[in-house]
Amino acid sequence: MTDTSTAPAVAQRPALITFVGILTLIQAFAALGIAILWFIGAFSDTVADTLGEDRTGVIVTVAVVELLFALFFFAVARGVFSGAPWARMWLTVVAGFRIATAGVLSAGALAGLDVDNGGYGLLSMLMPLAVLFVLWGTEKGQAFFAAK
Numbered sequence: 001m002t003d004t005s006t007a008p009a010v011a012q013r014p015a016l017i018t019f020v021g022i023l024t025l026i027q028a029f030a031a032l033g034i035a036i037l038w039f040i041g042a043f044s045d046t047v048a049d050t051l052g053e054d055r056t057g058v059i060v061t062v063a064v065v066e067l068l069f070a071l072f073f074f075a076v077a078r079g080v081f082s083g084a085p086w087a088r089m090w091l092t093v094v095a096g097f098r099i100a101t102a103g104v105l106s107a108g109a110l111a112g113l114d115v116d117n118g119g120y121g122l123l124s125m126l127m128p129l130a131v132l133f134v135l136w137g138t139e140k141g142q143a144f145f146a147a148k
Contacts, residue, residue, distance in 0.1 A: 013083065014140035020131055021080040024091070028073035031066055038063030083144050088135050095128035102128075 041047045042059035072090075079087025102124035135141055 012144075013081065014138070014144055016134045016138065017080065017083075017141055017144055020091070020134050021077050023131070024073055024077035024080055028070050028077055031070035031073060035063050035066035035070055038066055083147060085145050088145050091131060091135060095132050098128045099125050 038059055042056050042063055047056065047059065076087050076090050080091065102122075106122070106125070135145070
């Protein structure tokens with residue numbers, strides 16, 4: 001006798017969600033690389049001589065914080081790939097923060113204030129908006145995260 005029961009349909013991960021997950025992984029690897037460079041700099045004799053021994057503690061602190069960011073983004077990327085709703089929420093929070101920061105810096109630059117925006121204001125707003133659209137504004141994205 002054959003089994004006619006069917007397993008519940010699992011939403012296949014859309015390509016755009018995979019792309020957002022890959023972008024999150026790139027951000028995690030970048031934060032990890034920066035943390036490693038901070039650690040190397042903190043224990044370099046040249047840096048210690050230049051900044052003084054008391055300032056190397058600050059560099060180690062920055063390195064640890066950067067390492068924590070890397071671990072956070074690795075976890076979020078894993079959540080995005082698996083369709084975890086908490087990962088989508090964290091990416092939403094981060095994207096909102098980036099949009100707000102870019103908006104403030106762009107407004108300061110347009111107002112003629114001495115703000116180092118580097119010309120990335122618009123791009124810094126558009127990329128998070130695109131991520132938010134993929135996570136919340138597409139039917140496939142909604143279905144993928146709702147299925148979990």
